[in-house]
Amino acid sequence: MSATSDIEQLIEIMSRLPGLGPRSARRAVLHLIRKRSQLLHPLSETMATVAATARECLNCGNISTQDLCEICTSNVRQTGQICVVEDVSDLWAMERTGMFKGRYHVLGGTLSALDSVGPEELGLVRLEGRIPAEDVKEVILALNATVDGMTTAHYIADLLEARVRVTTLAQGVPVGGELDYLDDGTIGAALAARRPV
Amino acid sequence: MLYLESIRLARFRSYSALSLSTQSGPIAIFGSNGTGKTNLLEAVSLFSPGRGMRRASAAEMTQHRAEGWSVSGLLYGSDRPRDIAMRSRDGAARSLRIDEKPATQLDLGRLSRVLWLVPSMDRLWIEGAEGRRRFLDRMTLSFHPAHGESVLGYEKAMRERNRLLRDGQRDSGWYQALEAQMAKAGAQITANRAAALTKLISAQNFSETQFPTARLTLTHPDIPLPVTEADLRHALADARPKDMAAGRSRIGPHRVDLYGHYQAKDCPAYDCSTGEQKALLISLILANGRALVADTGSPPILLLDEVAAHLDPDRRAALFDEICALGSQAWMTGTEQSLFDALGSRGQYLRVDQQSITHVRA
Numbered sequence: 001m002s003a004t005s006d007i008e009q010l011i012e013i014m015s016r017l018p019g020l021g022p023r024s025a026r027r028a029v030l031h032l033i034r035k036r037s038q039l040l041h042p043l044s045e046t047m048a049t050v051a052a053t054a055r056e057c058l059n060c061g062n063i064s065t066q067d068l069c070e071i072c073t074s075n076v077r078q079t080g081q082i083c084v085v086e087d088v089s090d091l092w093a094m095e096r097t098g099m100f101k102g103r104y105h106v107l108g109g110t111l112s113a114l115d116s117v118g119p120e121e122l123g124l125v126r127l128e129g130r131i132p133a134e135d136v137k138e139v140i141l142a143l144n145a146t147v148d149g150m151t152t153a154h155y156i157a158d159l160l161e162a163r164v165r166v167t168t169l170a171q172g173v174p175v176g177g178e179l180d181y182l183d184d185g186t187i188g189a190a191l192a193a194r195r196p197v
Numbered sequence: 198m199l200y201l202e203s204i205r206l207a208r209f210r211s212y213s214a215l216s217l218s219t220q221s222g223p224i225a226i227f228g229s230n231g232t233g234k235t236n237l238l239e240a241v242s243l244f245s246p247g248r249g250m251r252r253a254s255a256a257e258m259t260q261h262r263a264e265g266w267s268v269s270g271l272l273y274g275s276d277r278p279r280d281i282a283m284r285s286r287d288g289a290a291r292s293l294r295i296d297e298k299p300a301t302q303l304d305l306g307r308l309s310r311v312l313w314l315v316p317s318m319d320r321l322w323i324e325g326a327e328g329r330r331r332f333l334d335r336m337t338l339s340f341h342p343a344h345g346e347s348v349l350g351y352e353k354a355m356r357e358r359n360r361l362l363r364d365g366q367r368d369s370g371w372y373q374a375l376e377a378q379m380a381k382a383g384a385q386i387t388a389n390r391a392a393a394l395t396k397l398i399s400a401q402n403f404s405e406t407q408f409p410t411a412r413l414t415l416t417h418p419d420i421p422l423p424v425t426e427a428d429l430r431h432a433l434a435d436a437r438p439k440d441m442a443a444g445r446s447r448i449g450p451h452r453v454d455l456y457g458h459y460q461a462k463d464c465p466a467y468d469c470s471t472g473e474q475k476a477l478l479i480s481l482i483l484a485n486g487r488a489l490v491a492d493t494g495s496p497p498i499l500l501l502d503e504v505a506a507h508l509d510p511d512r513r514a515a516l517f518d519e520i521c522a523l524g525s526q527a528w529m530t531g532t533e534q535s536l537f538d539a540l541g542s543r544g545q546y547l548r549v550d551q552q553s554i555t556h557v558r559a
Contacts, residue, residue: 111357184343
């Protein structure tokens with residue numbers, strides 16, 4: 001394979017990444033080649049390392065370089081709370097807030113008969129097993145407010161609520177949000193979930 | 198007053214590029230068959246939520262799939278003009294920007310209300326319930342912009358439930374979770390439809406019109422449709438064994454039919470003549486327009502494709518009078534300018550001739 005076709009192949013692979021198209025992939029590859037020592041070499045080495053070590057945490061489904069992720073091995077994070085999220089990106093979003101101190105359960109999707117994703121595929125048996133094993137007192141459902149997300153939340157709540165407190169994230173006015181710009185459903189949900197000032 | 202002040206098309210259907218200025222009030226579009234009159238109406242229909250009046254996918258709206266198409270325009274509404282821009286590339290669903298900011302279909306539904314009558318609806322009263330349900334839901338959407346979201350949510354949960362039924366799945370928790378979503382969205386759909394129907398009936402009954410009035414009722418096969426969220430949830434749970442045998446959900450707002458009864462002749466709409474059936478549909482669209490004026494202060498944009506077909510000259514003249522009284526921007530098509538003679542100087546006239554559109558005098 002010639003050098004040119006190697007570069008073309010790199011561009012083609014990069015263009016398959018989320019958020020990149022052929023044009024932005026070409027620009028990124030050109031930039032990498034021009035910044036060979038600062039970017040291309042460190043990137044290729046890091047990618048090789050991650051490719052060799054990255055795997056799913058056997059306990060929670062987070063991405064880790066060990067069998068168990070740092071959150072699951074940390075005793076400090078065993079607070080009796082598990083936050084259920086759909087995807088690792090949602091876990092990262094929760095971690096960015098720095099507000100949640102407990103552990104997670106990453107479903108890796110939502111219930112969908114049409115896509116052949118059932119309770120087994122979401123690791124719900126594993127989640128049930130974690131409740132006594134990690135002395136869990138509360139399961140917080142942080143799922144998307146879509147039909148699939150709400151169906152999944154309903155299913156998990158039904159499954160667990162006899163054994164543990166099940167809560168879900170509040171729906172309402174976002175921080176810094178203006179009422180005039182909110183949809184009717186959000187305003188309705190915020191009104192229903194109002195609380196003393 | 199809601200109207201499009203200008204519209205621009207690029208690579209949309211038969212138009213490689215088009216820029217058109219319009220005013221409020223009726224617009225008569227005439228030209229030979231196949232010159233692109235309906236394509237222009239379809240572009241205007243995209244200024245409301247959904248897939249437009251042909252229910253086409255974004256990919257079907259252009260011959261230049263990779264480059265895609267764009268439709269934009271300046272929409273005058275109750276407060277200030279809004280710049281609405283839609284585009285699709287590579288066959289992807291259309292993206293929407295309002296005043297240069299990304300927006301949702303719901304945002305568009307709050308600003309703009311577009312209703313249409315197309316020749317394929319001439320058989321609406323005769324053919325299956327699906328077409329009448331869609332007609333009902335479009336009228337409902339004009340009063341309740343969030344109705345479309347409820348319908349989509351309900352249908353999504355129902356498709357999932359139907360799959361479980363067909364697969365013979367026994368996990369009752371999974372059914373319960375889906376039925377809870379169906380019941381929540383379904384009760385909202387039923388409430389929206391009932392409220393819209395009340396407004397339509399009231400707008401029909403309290404107006405002097407040359408068009409016939411229809412007695413409208415909603416029907417549901419076998420049993421009355423459970424109205425509340427709790428009742429619908431219980432009905433779905435109870436119906437599971439029979440639904441499993443049938444392989445589909447047999448109860449819910451997706452099975453509702455709109456029954457129309459021609460009051461003056463005391464006969465069902467489906468037994469009326471073709472012309473009378475068309476007149477009933479026009480009557481409903483006009484009633485919808487009047488109810489929206491009462492509700493929101495502004496009439497909807499109307500798209501009446503080949504509306505002159507099946508109407509005698511007197512009814513045609515009556516239609517133009519009613520549209521003018523309503524104050525709607527009504528886009529109407531016909532093959533000849535003479536079809537719009539009774540409109541006189543009250544309308545704008547556009548001649549369509551193979552990709553070019555010219556304003557002409559009355």
